[in-house]
Amino acid sequence: MTKLIIQIPCYNEEESLGVTLAALPRQLVGVDIIEWLIINDGSQDRTVEVAKEYGVDHIVNFPTNQGLAKAFMAGLEASLKAGADIIVNTDADNQYCADDIPYLIQPIIWDQAEIVVGERPIWQTKHFSRSKKLLQKLGSWVVRIASNTNIPDAPSGFRAFSREAAIQLNVFNAYTYTLETIIQAGQKGMAITSVPIRTNNVLRPSRLVRSTPTYVLRSLFTILRIFLLYKPLRFFLMLGSIPFSFGVISGIRWLFFFFSGYEKTRVPTLILATILILVGFQLWLLGLIADLMAANRRIMEEIQVRMRKQDFQKKEEFHNE
Structure with missing residues (x-):
């Protein structure tokens, strides 16, 4: 039996979490069991209550805010303990189209990849400024060089992991997991690929990219640090x-x-x-x-x-x- 767990890191997502959960599937072709898991990263609103109202199967609670990277890793650990064969990570702001989850997990089901990253239509995304689009492309190019992979949208958080891949991953950076996991996958020789996905309308501003220059500097530091670790x-x-x-x-x-x-x-x-x-x-x-x-x-x-x-x-x- 194949078990899929969809995990969502959450920090004060009371307003958007319900919309995100309502779009998630409970049945998919090629999957026998689908469960939902949220990581409550020290939320101070009704995030947990909303999750329970929508029937979330697993809840991981942090008493204080630990950051996206730690929430992501805690979700992987909890999903593995819950017996997941495939883990899908998505955002609580409903940025990614849940209807594309079947395409995201397909390469794993067919044993074509261990990690699959959703490629957003960057140039068609209206709420991205031109400078942000260029920086996204530049950052993804740098990650491709550092990791020896061919992932066109490295910062995308919509991704799927096989059980074997999830067991091998470690995130050292406290800021974000997106770039580090790709570089790790490339350096460890994991089969990683990407599939085109759609995005939804913006429900709230990004909390990770509060300032584009700061995000770029922190991303470059992350790439440098991982490159130092592995090469x-x-x-x-x-x-x-x-x-x-x-x-x-x-x-x-x-x-x-x-x-x-x-x-x-x-x-x-x-x-x-x-x-x-x-x-x-x-x-x-x-x-x-x-x-x-x-x-x-x-x-x-x-x-x-x-x-x-x-x-x-x-x-x-x-x-x-």
């Missing part, structure tokens, strides 16, 4: 090559003047060349140390995945008995 040696080799190259060029320049018989000793040039070469070597050494730490982290992640699988397997055996 530290490559990053520090590239970074160290910059001062090292300038140092070598300065050193060659000094040698040229020295052997050409110029009277000036040009000691400052020699000192600068030495400093730049040493800085480059130090950055390379940092890369080697970081790479060793990354190898240790990968081992720890493999142990974590095995422990999660054993835990969920024991719970399934207990329920079957």
Whole structure:
């Protein structure tokens, strides 16, 4: 039997949650059981009461606001514990068209992908400014480079995960999970794809993108941080090559003047060349140390995945008995 759980992170969503839940399906072709789960991220309004009125099956409660990334991960954990084979994540503001969920989960049902991201019609979305559309495309391009994937709409929160993919994911960033999970999937070799989806009319302004420049800077920081986690040696080799190259060029320049018989000793040039070469070597050494730490982290992640699988397997055996 295939079980689908649709999870929704919520923070003060009293006004929009009912509209979102009313559009969610309870039956789909290829799925035997559909359940709904909300993550109440410290809401101070009637979010939980609305969820109960609409028959939500599972509610995860945070006493205080923890942020979207932690709410997302708590939802994945709760969905796995509830026996989900497929997990769909959507937003509480009804931004994404629930009728497209069958298309979203289809690649997972057909074993074509482990993660599926909904691609919004960015250029046709009227409430997106031109600058935001350009930044969305630019950000998605950067994520594609960092992750070696081909996801055209990286910030989209409308996505589906197989059970195996959900078990392997870890989100370190406290701001958002969207970019980090794609980069993780690419670096871990998960099969990830995207499908075109539709969007609904805006019910409220985005709480994640309060300021476009701030969102861009935080997104770039997230990409950089994940790149450091998964490709530290490559990053520090590239970074160290910059001062090292300038140092070598300065050193060659000094040698040229020295052997050409110029009277000036040009000691400052020699000192600068030495400093730049040493800085480059130090950055390379940092890369080697970081790479060793990354190898240790990968081992720890493999142990974590095995422990999660054993835990969920024991719970399934207990329920079957």
